[in-house]
Amino acid sequence: MMRTRPLKVALLGCGVVGSEVARIMTTHADDLAARIGAPIELAGVAVRRPSKVREGIPAELITTDATALVKRGDIDVVVEVIGGIEPARTLITTAFEHGASVVSANKALLAQDGAALHAAADENDKDLYYEAAVAGAIPLIRPLRESLAGDKVNRVLGIVNGTTNFILDKMDSTGAGYQEALDEATALGYAEADPTADVEGFDAAAKAAILAGIAFHTRVRLDDVHREGMTEVTAADFASAKEMGCTIKLLAICERSADGASVTARVHPAMIPLSHPLASVRGAYNAVFVESDAAGQLMFYGPGAGGAPTASAVLGDLVAVCRNRLNGATGPGESAYAALTVSPMGDVVTRYHISLDVADKPGVLAQVATVFAEHGVSIDTVRQQGRQDGDGEASLVVVTHRASDASLSGTVEALRKLDTVRGVASIMRVEGE
Numbered sequence: 001m002m003r004t005r006p007l008k009v010a011l012l013g014c015g016v017v018g019s020e021v022a023r024i025m026t027t028h029a030d031d032l033a034a035r036i037g038a039p040i041e042l043a044g045v046a047v048r049r050p051s052k053v054r055e056g057i058p059a060e061l062i063t064t065d066a067t068a069l070v071k072r073g074d075i076d077v078v079v080e081v082i083g084g085i086e087p088a089r090t091l092i093t094t095a096f097e098h099g100a101s102v103v104s105a106n107k108a109l110l111a112q113d114g115a116a117l118h119a120a121a122d123e124n125d126k127d128l129y130y131e132a133a134v135a136g137a138i139p140l141i142r143p144l145r146e147s148l149a150g151d152k153v154n155r156v157l158g159i160v161n162g163t164t165n166f167i168l169d170k171m172d173s174t175g176a177g178y179q180e181a182l183d184e185a186t187a188l189g190y191a192e193a194d195p196t197a198d199v200e201g202f203d204a205a206a207k208a209a210i211l212a213g214i215a216f217h218t219r220v221r222l223d224d225v226h227r228e229g230m231t232e233v234t235a236a237d238f239a240s241a242k243e244m245g246c247t248i249k250l251l252a253i254c255e256r257s258a259d260g261a262s263v264t265a266r267v268h269p270a271m272i273p274l275s276h277p278l279a280s281v282r283g284a285y286n287a288v289f290v291e292s293d294a295a296g297q298l299m300f301y302g303p304g305a306g307g308a309p310t311a312s313a314v315l316g317d318l319v320a321v322c323r324n325r326l327n328g329a330t331g332p333g334e335s336a337y338a339a340l341t342v343s344p345m346g347d348v349v350t351r352y353h354i355s356l357d358v359a360d361k362p363g364v365l366a367q368v369a370t371v372f373a374e375h376g377v378s379i380d381t382v383r384q385q386g387r388q389d390g391d392g393e394a395s396l397v398v399v400t401h402r403a404s405d406a407s408l409s410g411t412v413e414a415l416r417k418l419d420t421v422r423g424v425a426s427i428m429r430v431e432g433e
């Protein structure tokens with residue numbers, strides 16, 4: 001039976017995502033009420049610029065005082081789509097203390113302070129939901145938290161940042177420059193307020209920390225995630241990738257070790273074969289593979305950024321939280337009971353593509369191969385190309401078999417010391433084979 005008293009929703013932030021949340025709440029009001037079992041009412045919208053025209057939002061709902069809004073005491077759910085650490089963190093904890101549950105899209109905050117925020121939600125018997133924080137519209141948090149709660153997840157691998165996928169895709173398919181592609185992604189509402197978070201891999205690392213924590217029932221902090229951005233990926237890297245039948249993607253990879261006792265989480269650009277499903281993920285789309293004991297391999301795919309897609313995930317959480325509230329219940333909180341060790345990047349084992357500038361003279365290949373052998377890194381293929389510019393140098397491209405990151409770093413350090421190695425042009429991991 002439909003309850004007539006509406007559940008009250010406070011919206012914090014009315015930018016790319018918030019404006020779409022408000023629009024869908026209004027245009028789908030009847031359906032949302034039917035699905036929840038009670039109408040939901042937009043009770044207040046906290047903004048920074050009150051003079052901005054916001055179509056469909058009554059002016060009397062707009063406030064610049066987000067703190068007063070979350071302290072009102074009659075708010076059932078606070079939707080936080082401001083972003084950043086403060087004041088979002090304080091507003092969320094204040095909301096719990098004043099009786100509201102929270103839906104957030106804020107991966108930066110959840111990766112940094114997820115444990116404390118979950119604790120605050122628990123103490124106040126409230127919900128904290130954040131499907132939109134990882135891979136935009138794609139249902140991923142809920143499948144991991146709920147659908148796969150009876151299985152054992154061993155690996156989560158995928159593209160979790162729409163902006164960088166958009167840029168890499170443009171660079172690869174149209175030859176567009178980095179800045180031009182980034183400007184377009186920003187105009188389309190994909191990029192973070194400071195796009196450094198996207199291109200330097202902070203955003204994907206935050207998502208990797210959240211995913212690893214949920215997948216492995218272990219607290220994984222942002223600092224535990226090895227992070228490399230994509231600003232140094234060049235047209236030459238794409239050309240090398242093509243020669244190997246690969247393309248380049250910024251990947252997030254969270255893995256359980258073979259003995260099951262530890263996990264790793266990392267974000268970095270990597271070559272993947274063109275035949276791999278991740279190679280055909282275009283634009284701001286995301287795709288994530290989850291591998292588990294019983295289910296085997298699952299793939300989640302869809303829009304990873306943008307106002308409406310992200311609002312879809314926020315609304316899904318809003319419905320779930322409202323239903324919980326009507327039932328006098330809360331959904332699953334943090335699950336970190338496994339408390340596995342989070343190992344450093346040096347323990348990660350994968351393949352590498354290394355491009356060296358070497359002296360074009362006899363014996364160099366043997367010298368380089370010896371350094372690899374001394375560090376226990378087995379070579380799969382080597383390709384040497386003399387250069388036309390007559391500078392006495394050649395390009396040497398080495399692709400290794402699987403080796404630990406620590407062994408590879410040791411190898412590269414030793415290679416740099418060889419007189420015959422003039423420079424290390426690029427090092428890229430090769431994944432998905």
Ligand SMILES: NC(=O)C1=CN([C@@H]2O[C@H](COP(=O)(O)OP(=O)(O)OC[C@H]3O[C@@H](n4cnc5c(N)ncnc54)[C@H](O)[C@@H]3O)[C@@H](O)[C@H]2O)C=CC1
Pocket residue numbers: 012013014015016017018046047048049064066080081082083084087105106107108132133136189190191192193304305306307310
């Ligand atoms: N844009 C996207 O594709 C996605 C964004 N997200 C996350 O959603 C959140 C919001 O992102 P966007 O909407 O893209 O950002 P945005 O920058 O378009 O919107 C944020 C809004 O919050 C307002 N704001 C900032 N401080 C405030 C305060 N103290 N009180 C009231 N309003 C305040 C800003 O003026 C701005 O209008 C962020 O946490 C972001 O990481 C998550 C998934 C996808």
Ligand SMILES: N[C@@H](CC=O)C(=O)O
Pocket residue numbers: 133134135136160161162163164190191192198203304305306
């Ligand atoms: N900036 C992010 C937005 C979604 O999380 C991205 O590009 O993926």
Ligand code: NA
Pocket residue numbers: 131132133134135136137138139140141313
């Ligand atoms: Na999602």
